[in-house]
Amino acid sequence: MSELKSKFMEVYTILKAELLNDPAFEFTDVSRQWVDRMLDYNVPGGKLNRGLSVIDSYKLLKEGKELSEEEIFLTSALGWCIEWLQAYFLVLDDIMDNSVTRRGQPCWFRVPKVGLIAVNDGIMLRNHIPRILKKHFRGKAYYVDLLDLFNEVEFQTASGQMIDLITTIEGEKDLSKYSLPLHHRIVQYKTAYYSFYLPVACALLMAGENLDNHIDVKNILIEMGTYFQVQDDYLDCFGHPDVIGKIGTDIEDFKCSWLVVKALELATEEQKKLLHENYGKADEASVNKVKELYNVLDLEGVFTDYESKSYQKLISSIEAHPSNAVQAVLKSFLAKIYKRQK
Amino acid sequence: MSELKSKFMEVYTILKAELLNDPAFEFTDVSRQWVDRMLDYNVPGGKLNRGLSVIDSYKLLKEGKELSEEEIFLTSALGWCIEWLQAYFLVLDDIMDNSVTRRGQPCWFRVPKVGLIAVNDGIMLRNHIPRILKKHFRGKAYYVDLLDLFNEVEFQTASGQMIDLITTIEGEKDLSKYSLPLHHRIVQYKTAYYSFYLPVACALLMAGENLDNHIDVKNILIEMGTYFQVQDDYLDCFGHPDVIGKIGTDIEDFKCSWLVVKALELATEEQKKLLHENYGKADEASVNKVKELYNVLDLEGVFTDYESKSYQKLISSIEAHPSNAVQAVLKSFLAKIYKRQK
Ligand SMILES: [Mg+2]
Ligand SMILES: [Mg+2]
Numbered sequence: 102m103s104e105l106k107s108k109f110m111e112v113y114t115i116l117k118a119e120l121l122n123d124p125a126f127e128f129t130d131v132s133r134q135w136v137d138r139m140l141d142y143n144v145p146g147g148k149l150n151r152g153l154s155v156i157d158s159y160k161l162l163k164e165g166k167e168l169s170e171e172e173i174f175l176t177s178a179l180g181w182c183i184e185w186l187q188a189y190f191l192v193l194d195d196i197m198d199n200s201v202t203r204r205g206q207p208c209w210f211r212v213p214k215v216g217l218i219a220v221n222d223g224i225m226l227r228n229h230i231p232r233i234l235k236k237h238f239r240g241k242a243y244y245v246d247l248l249d250l251f252n253e254v255e256f257q258t259a260s261g262q263m264i265d266l267i268t269t270i271e272g273e274k275d276l277s278k279y280s281l282p283l284h285h286r287i288v289q290y291k292t293a294y295y296s297f298y299l300p301v302a303c304a305l306l307m308a309g310e311n312l313d314n315h316i317d318v319k320n321i322l323i324e325m326g327t328y329f330q331v332q333d334d335y336l337d338c339f340g341h342p343d344v345i346g347k348i349g350t351d352i353e354d355f356k357c358s359w360l361v362v363k364a365l366e367l368a369t370e371e372q373k374k375l376l377h378e379n380y381g382k383a384d385e386a387s388v389n390k391v392k393e394l395y396n397v398l399d400l401e402g403v404f405t406d407y408e409s410k411s412y413q414k415l416i417s418s419i420e421a422h423p424s425n426a427v428q429a430v431l432k433s434f435l436a437k438i439y440k441r442q443k
Numbered sequence: 444m445s446e447l448k449s450k451f452m453e454v455y456t457i458l459k460a461e462l463l464n465d466p467a468f469e470f471t472d473v474s475r476q477w478v479d480r481m482l483d484y485n486v487p488g489g490k491l492n493r494g495l496s497v498i499d500s501y502k503l504l505k506e507g508k509e510l511s512e513e514e515i516f517l518t519s520a521l522g523w524c525i526e527w528l529q530a531y532f533l534v535l536d537d538i539m540d541n542s543v544t545r546r547g548q549p550c551w552f553r554v555p556k557v558g559l560i561a562v563n564d565g566i567m568l569r570n571h572i573p574r575i576l577k578k579h580f581r582g583k584a585y586y587v588d589l590l591d592l593f594n595e596v597e598f599q600t601a602s603g604q605m606i607d608l609i610t611t612i613e614g615e616k617d618l619s620k621y622s623l624p625l626h627h628r629i630v631q632y633k634t635a636y637y638s639f640y641l642p643v644a645c646a647l648l649m650a651g652e653n654l655d656n657h658i659d660v661k662n663i664l665i666e667m668g669t670y671f672q673v674q675d676d677y678l679d680c681f682g683h684p685d686v687i688g689k690i691g692t693d694i695e696d697f698k699c700s701w702l703v704v705k706a707l708e709l710a711t712e713e714q715k716k717l718l719h720e721n722y723g724k725a726d727e728a729s730v731n732k733v734k735e736l737y738n739v740l741d742l743e744g745v746f747t748d749y750e751s752k753s754y755q756k757l758i759s760s761i762e763a764h765p766s767n768a769v770q771a772v773l774k775s776f777l778a779k780i781y782k783r784q785k
């Protein structure tokens with residue numbers, strides 16, 4: 102484990118201990134143990150890219166100046182707030198999608214004796230964020246902006262989830278609703294704001310910046326997030342389950358994936374018919390027919406092409422930004438995801 | 444409908460229209476309609492006591508001074524935030540409890556095509572609260588205190604839900620865990636903070652008060668909330684389904700209800716055995732045996748006794764408070780729930 106990551110994990114231990122002794126609630130022993138286990142199961146087991154990038158971004162904004170112990174702690178705490186937010190959304194998303202595995206282990210709601218208590222556990226995860234913020238940021242000038250930021254980004258994420266969910270309602274499976282603009286809208290809201298904009302926005306606030314002056318940064322990060330989700334859609338089908346940590350089910354789940362949207366765009370009438378007949382069915386034969394079509398249409402090649410064009414476009418936008426420190430933040434972000442395999 | 448209530452409903456219409464046109468999200472037509480219907484189904488159909496009491500309390504704090512149009516709007520908006528919070532908790536609670544009806548209609552997740560999308564709808568309801576607060580209170584001196592207040596109360600409510608849920612885990616049904624102190628703790632957190640303390644705290648903040656100076660008011664309201672939940676437990680079994688708007692299932696659901704806790708306290712060894720054998724079973728015969736025992740133990744009489752003693756105790760605490768305006772707020776609250784039938 103890198104030094105940065107082990108420092109980051111130390112902060113997790115501290116935050117967890119504080120939450121398990123929060124004076125706003127009188128824990129019973131059983132409930133304290135429950136939260137302890139629930140946090141360990143759901144919060145720290147991911148790639149932690151979102152969380153770590155708050156620290157990275159803040160360092161770059163400080164242009165190489167050594168961070169104080171307090172700055173390291175606070176950027177880490179904000180990073181963990183994003184990881185908590187992610188955990189909250191994933192726990193609930195897995196319930197709604199009836200998923201099986203997450204990060205190489207059973208989804209939380211599938212753990213014996215958890216079941217639908219996982220709904221409230223998701224809510225608990227979400228509620229820990231303002232507890233962390235209040236404890237460590239209440240006296241800061243940017244405290245209210247932090248609260249507003251987390252609230253707005255959560256709202257956008259939940260709204261993105263909503264359009265994702267209602268376009269895939271059981272019994273109304275209609276591929277003709279799917280298009281690139283719809284895909285873009287879902288992705289922008291359900292992934293890009295919290296995964297890309299939020300970490301950088303946290304770092305900007307800590308550096309004393311006013312977010313209203315950084316709309317251009319937001320737009321670039323949202324574009325980057327869109328690119329990231331296209332990768333996610335791609336890996337769901339073409340990635341290796343052992344590497345990505347889950348078995349992709351976008352085809353079975355009738356997801357508005359970039360792959361199916363591209364396939365619809367490129368397909369002949371006959372191929373479209375095949376898609377309409379087989380997309381969103383759970384049986385292996387149907388899934389394989391869809392995958393074969395993806396191969397016939399060379400979606401791997403189409404994706405590779407999309408990937409390099411997105412990269413070029415993002416680099417140009419980044420290099421147009423007046424601040425070198427901000428450029429460094431954005432480039433570091435992009436480098437982390439370009440050509441990722443998981 | 445009273446004039447106050449129809450004014451209050453007008454504010455609902457305004458807030459809903461604002462939320463359906465929130466610039467932080469690009470709605471599709473379908474998603475706007477979805478939220479519209481979801482709000483109408485879940486938010487305004489209750490008794491609205493919590494929401495209306497923000498206005499009532501604020502009026503009493505102003506000691507009869509006529510409220511301005513702005514004050515009426517803002518107190519109503521805060522009242523609606525509490526109704527939104529309640530709707531959020533009820534939508535998710537019904538999923539977790541596998542409930543059938545709510546406020547005389549099917550639970551939201553049972554509505555065709557909704558299903559587990561209701562989880563995200565609950566989240567949407569929750570996310571609307573900071574949207575409303577930001578739009579209408581961002582410039583107020585007490586804005587950050589409002590955010591902190593809603594965050595803390597939500598945390599306490601979710602924590603109360605958690606102990607409620609984990610004490611009733613399937614396969615670990617063990618009545619010997621149930622006691623008056625556990626019951627009190629569940630009730631205090633899952634009901635009293637948001638139903639009793641929150642409306643008055645909102646009114647106090649709007650009146651320019653510092654909540655740290657009103658710990659005594661908080662304690663009295665928490666006691667009142669406990670009494671309210673005991674009534675709720677009582678009505679679940681002894682109330683009329685047409686009047687309370689739902690069919691009680693606390694016995695079937697193995698709930699840590701005040702009734703079963705009292706029964707355990709009063710029962711002979713033989714009666715305890717009967718309780719252990721029949722509590723938490725879904726079949727009518729078992730449920731009826733529990734209800735018969737409740738009658739044999741005269742829990743109606745025990746409840747009536749509890750009710751008048753609680754009332755006396757609350758009145759004494761209220762009359763010990765130095766401010767007449769605050770006394771009026773607390774007495775008005777108590778009058779609304781004393782001897783309620785629904
Ligand atoms: Mg999912
Ligand atoms: Mg999903």
Ligand SMILES: [Mg+2]
Nearest residue numbers: 333334337351
């Ligand atoms: Mg995916």
Ligand SMILES: [Mg+2]
Nearest residue numbers: 536537540542
């Ligand atoms: Mg319930």
Ligand SMILES: [Mg+2]
Nearest residue numbers: 536539540607
């Ligand atoms: Mg419940």
Ligand SMILES: [Mg+2]
Nearest residue numbers: 675676679693
């Ligand atoms: Mg009840």
